[in-house]
Amino acid sequence: MSTSAGRVTIKDVAAAAGVSKGAVSIAFNHKPGLAEPTRERIFAAARELGWAPNSSARNLSTQRTDTIGLALCRPARLLGLEPFYMEFISGIESVLAERSCSLLLRLVSSLDEEIALQETWWRERQVGGSILVDFHQGDPRIEPLKRLGVPAVAVGHPDLTGGLPSVWTDDATAVAEAVRYLAALGHRRIARVGGPQGLGHSAIRERAFQDTLRDLGLAPGIQVSTGFAGEEGARATRSLLLRPERPTAVVYDNDIMAVAGLGVAAEMGIAVPDDLSLLAWDDSQLCRLTHPTLSAMSHDVYGFGAQVTRELFAVIAGREVSPLPPHAPALTPRASTAAPRRPPTS
Numbered sequence: 001m002s003t004s005a006g007r008v009t010i011k012d013v014a015a016a017a018g019v020s021k022g023a024v025s026i027a028f029n030h031k032p033g034l035a036e037p038t039r040e041r042i043f044a045a046a047r048e049l050g051w052a053p054n055s056s057a058r059n060l061s062t063q064r065t066d067t068i069g070l071a072l073c074r075p076a077r078l079l080g081l082e083p084f085y086m087e088f089i090s091g092i093e094s095v096l097a098e099r100s101c102s103l104l105l106r107l108v109s110s111l112d113e114e115i116a117l118q119e120t121w122w123r124e125r126q127v128g129g130s131i132l133v134d135f136h137q138g139d140p141r142i143e144p145l146k147r148l149g150v151p152a153v154a155v156g157h158p159d160l161t162g163g164l165p166s167v168w169t170d171d172a173t174a175v176a177e178a179v180r181y182l183a184a185l186g187h188r189r190i191a192r193v194g195g196p197q198g199l200g201h202s203a204i205r206e207r208a209f210q211d212t213l214r215d216l217g218l219a220p221g222i223q224v225s226t227g228f229a230g231e232e233g234a235r236a237t238r239s240l241l242l243r244p245e246r247p248t249a250v251v252y253d254n255d256i257m258a259v260a261g262l263g264v265a266a267e268m269g270i271a272v273p274d275d276l277s278l279l280a281w282d283d284s285q286l287c288r289l290t291h292p293t294l295s296a297m298s299h300d301v302y303g304f305g306a307q308v309t310r311e312l313f314a315v316i317a318g319r320e321v322s323p324l325p326p327h328a329p330a331l332t333p334r335a336s337t338a339a340p341r342r343p344p345t346s
Contacts, residue, residue, distance in 0.1 A: 036149030083284030091305020233257025292335030
C-alpha cells in the first residue's frame with residue numbers, strides 16, 4: 001500500500017476497492033450513481049484501512065455493520081408481556097454482544113410505517129441491515145427493500161418472503177403433531193385460538209389444523225382468530241366454552257393466550273385436563289408456572305433469534321447464503337392435556 005507519510009488516503013481506499021477516487025467520493029457523499037454492491041465494497045475497504053474523509057463520514061460508514069434494525073408492529077404494552085419477542089430479542093443480543101454491535105428497535109403501527117422507517121434507516125446509514133418479522137401474504141415490504149438493496153433476513157416461510165433470505169419454523173408440521181397428539185388421547189372436538197388472520201404464519205397453521213383433522217377423519221375444527229394479548233385469548237376461549245357443543249381440547253398460538261384460557265376454564269368451573277385439554281405454543285417459562293402446568297409445542301426461541309442474526313451478518317458480508325432447514329417445534333406434554341373424562345363420539 002502506497003501512502004503519504006504513513007497516512008491512508010482516498011487513493012488507497014480506491015485501490016483496495018478496485019474503483020476510482022471519484023467513486024469513493026460519491027459513496028461517502030451518499031450521491032446516486034453507484035450500485036449498492038460497489039458502495040458496500042468501498043465502505044468495507046475504508047473500514048479495513050481505517051480511513052474516512054472526516055469523523056462524520058467515519059461514523060456513517062461504521063454504523064452500517066455496528067447496528068442492525070428490527071421494527072415490530074406491536075403495541076408497546078403487549079411487547080413487554082409477550083415471552084416470544086423477549087426471548088427472540090435476547091437471542092439477537094447474544095450475537096450482537098459477541099461483535100460489539102447494537103440493536104435499533106422500533107415499534108410501528110403499520111407496515112406502511114415500517115417501510116418508511118426502513119427506507120430512512122438505510123438512506124441515512126443508521127443500520128447495516130434489518131431483521132424482518134410477521135410476514136403477510138403479498139407482503140408490501142418486500143419490493144421496496146429489495147429495490148433499495150437493504151441487506152435483510154426474513155423470519156418467515158419462504159412462500160411469504162419473496163426470495164429474501166429466510167429463517168423459519170415448520171409451523172405446519174408442528175400443528176399436525178399437536179392435533180394428532182390430542183386425537184390420540186381421544187379428543188374429537190378440537191379448537192384452535194389463532195393470531196390475526198392477516199399474518200402468514202397464522203394462515204399456515206390454520207390450513208394445517210384443518211388438513212390434519214380431515215386426514216384423521218374428524219369433523220372440521222372451530223378456529224377463532226384474535227390478537228395475541230391475554231384478554232383477547234380469554235375472550236376467544238370464553239366464546240368457545242359457551243358453545244352448545246364445546247370443544248374438549250384447544251390449541252393456542254402463543255403462551256399468553258393459553259394462560260388466559262386456563263384462567264377462563266377455572267372461572268367457568270371446567271376442570272383442566274379432565275374436561276378440557278389446553279396446548280400452548282413456544283413453551284416459555286409461563287407454561288411451567290401455571291397450575292396445572294401447560295403442555296406446549298416447544299421452540300428454542302432464544303437460539304432462533306441468534307440464528308437469524310448470524311444469517312443477517314452473513315448477508316451483510318456478501319456471503320452466499322444457502323436455504324436453512326426449518327426449525328420444528330416439538331411437543332412437550334405436561335399436566336394440561338389428558339384423555340377426556342367422557343370421550344365424545346366422533
